[in-house]
Amino acid sequence: MNALEINGLTKSFPGFTLDNISFTLPNGCILGLVGENGAGKSTTIKLILDMLHKDGGSIKVFGKDNTENIKSVKEDVGVVMDEAGIPDCLNARQVGKIMNGTFRNWNNGFYRDTLQRLSIPDNKPYKDLSRGMKMKLGIAVAVSHGSKLLLLDEPTSGLDPVVRDEVVDMFGEFTRDENHSILISSHIVSDLEKLCDYIAFLHKGKLLLFEEKDVLLGEYGVIHCTEQQLAELDENALLHKKVTPYGAEAIVRRGTVPGSMSVSPISIEELFVHMVKEETI
Amino acid sequence: MKGLLLKDLYMIRKHFKMYLLIDAIFIAVAFFGDENMMFLVVPMMLASVIPITLLAYDERSHWTEYCGSLPYGRAQIVSAKYLIGLLMEAATALAVFAALLIKDRSGTVNQIFGAVFVMFVISLIFPTFCLPFSLKFGTEKGRLIYYIVIAAAAGIIALTANRVDDITYLLNANTHLLPLLYSGMPVLYALSWLLSIILYNKKEVGK
Numbered sequence: 001m002n003a004l005e006i007n008g009l010t011k012s013f014p015g016f017t018l019d020n021i022s023f024t025l026p027n028g029c030i031l032g033l034v035g036e037n038g039a040g041k042s043t044t045i046k047l048i049l050d051m052l053h054k055d056g057g058s059i060k061v062f063g064k065d066n067t068e069n070i071k072s073v074k075e076d077v078g079v080v081m082d083e084a085g086i087p088d089c090l091n092a093r094q095v096g097k098i099m100n101g102t103f104r105n106w107n108n109g110f111y112r113d114t115l116q117r118l119s120i121p122d123n124k125p126y127k128d129l130s131r132g133m134k135m136k137l138g139i140a141v142a143v144s145h146g147s148k149l150l151l152l153d154e155p156t157s158g159l160d161p162v163v164r165d166e167v168v169d170m171f172g173e174f175t176r177d178e179n180h181s182i183l184i185s186s187h188i189v190s191d192l193e194k195l196c197d198y199i200a201f202l203h204k205g206k207l208l209l210f211e212e213k214d215v216l217l218g219e220y221g222v223i224h225c226t227e228q229q230l231a232e233l234d235e236n237a238l239l240h241k242k243v244t245p246y247g248a249e250a251i252v253r254r255g256t257v258p259g260s261m262s263v264s265p266i267s268i269e270e271l272f273v274h275m276v277k278e279e280t281i
Numbered sequence: 282m283k284g285l286l287l288k289d290l291y292m293i294r295k296h297f298k299m300y301l302l303i304d305a306i307f308i309a310v311a312f313f314g315d316e317n318m319m320f321l322v323v324p325m326m327l328a329s330v331i332p333i334t335l336l337a338y339d340e341r342s343h344w345t346e347y348c349g350s351l352p353y354g355r356a357q358i359v360s361a362k363y364l365i366g367l368l369m370e371a372a373t374a375l376a377v378f379a380a381l382l383i384k385d386r387s388g389t390v391n392q393i394f395g396a397v398f399v400m401f402v403i404s405l406i407f408p409t410f411c412l413p414f415s416l417k418f419g420t421e422k423g424r425l426i427y428y429i430v431i432a433a434a435a436g437i438i439a440l441t442a443n444r445v446d447d448i449t450y451l452l453n454a455n456t457h458l459l460p461l462l463y464s465g466m467p468v469l470y471a472l473s474w475l476l477s478i479i480l481y482n483k484k485e486v487g488k
Contacts (some may be wrong), residue, residue, distance in 0.1 A: 013488070042487075046346075046349075046486070046487050049349060049350050051346065051349040051350070051485070051486040051487050052485045052486070052487070052488060053483075053485060070354075071352045071353070071354055072352075074350065074351060074352035075352045077350070079347075079350035081343070081346060081347060081350070083343040083346070084343075084347065085342065085343040085344050085345075085346055085347025085348070085350075086342065086344070086347065087288070087291075087292060087338060087339070087342040087344055088342055089291070089292065089295040089296065090288070090291055090292075094291050097287060098284045098287050098288045098291070099284060100284070101283030101284030101285075101286075101287050102283075102284030102285075102351050102352065102353070103351075103352060104352075151350075
């Protein structure tokens with residue numbers, strides 16, 4: 001079963017349209033939603049949670065329509081947003097009690113163990129926690145009610161590299177269970193590259209690409225050559241090109257350039273940046 | 282809904298200590314002074330703004346969005362605010378009732394209960410008119426209604442504060458007025474509750 005199936009999802013606001021988005025997150029996998037600020041990542045997540053009402057398309061979470069079964073859907077979903085949303089005056093112990101009265105399957109023992117493991121003080125008001133601690137608390141809540149799917153909206157933004165690494169490790173740990181899946185949005189593509197099985201590129205409300213990460217990395221590469229060598233290449237081989245006074249750089253499909261040319265590996269970040277630039281061929 | 286109510290009670294405990302102090306002062310002034318009714322209306326009015334103030338705190342902390350990700354129906358989210366409002370007003374009414382009962386030994390329990398109930402009913406006006414707008418448009422935009430209701434409430438208090446005897450006479454002379462007042466405002470409160478659920482169901486949370 002798929003954890004998430006989105007088909008033809010459309011939502012319009014004045015000045016922005018999320019345009020006919022379709023992708024699938026297989027159970028047990030991690031999907032990274034990559035896009036610049038305002039690309040539609042948060043809108044997609046809010047539509048999945050039925051916080052925003054879609055104009056068209058369908059969303060299924062574990063095979064169930066998200067609007068018809070929203071309460072039961074949310075029992076299975078853990079959510080961490082950029083702004084965690086916990087009131088400033090509450091401490092972790094009080095948050096645990098609130099969630100105990102919220103989720104049917106709240107596991108207080110697991111929550112307390114997670115707080116201890118992450119060194120989150122349970123009596124300190126939320127406003128006095130560091131940004132990293134706040135995010136970890138949000139994650140502790142998200143994984144303590146038997147959730148099978150995590151929806152993470154920019155969970156690593158604003159965190160220092162050490163905490164980011166810890167947070168990414170927590171997500172890796174969550175998906176050790178083969179029934180656990182994650183949809184994570186970020187514009188910090190390096191985090192997603194470490195973590196994800198699938199990558200979706202969103203740009204100005206459109207889905208530019210949705211593919212398995214390994215397929216993407218295997219399919220595309222970068223060449224560095226002269227402008228003249230570039231001109232001799234088949235245009236169909238080129239995904240993007242950049243010519244400077246010092247030479248040319250291009251993203252190519254592997255296997256479509258002469259064997260004499262050295263094709264370097266490409267990062268997801270390079271691929272994304274090149275794909276959204278206007279020079280894209 | 283237990284979690285939502287518990288969260289609001291934690292918030293009240295943290296943020297409304299000053300309200301409790303003001304309530305205590307006004308009840309004490311009413312208890313030891315002569316102008317008891319006027320001073321006892323203030324704690325009721327303060328209790329009536331608690332749900333809107335809680336909403337403002339929710340918006341500021343982004344709880345409104347976070348709550349949208351939790352397994353609550355929209356009706357439950359709205360109902361929590363109406364219930365917490367009723368709870369706070371009932372608790373304040375109880376304190377006012379106790380103060381009056383101890384102080385005003387000349388009045389019967391029924392008379393005192395009637396006076397407190399009128400105050401309770403009047404205190405429902407503010408959330409009845411403000412909550413639907415604040416839930417739908419946010420507390421910033423809902424502030425317009427807030428000012429209108431505050432102005433109207435202040436006017437009513439100013440007009441009635443020194444005419445308690447007249448009002449009592451009027452109510453005694455027209456026995457149908459009291460039941461109408463008793464039932465009319467709670468009915469409006471219930472309608473406001475229903476309207477809020479309808480409006481909040483259509484709201485785009487986190488837009």
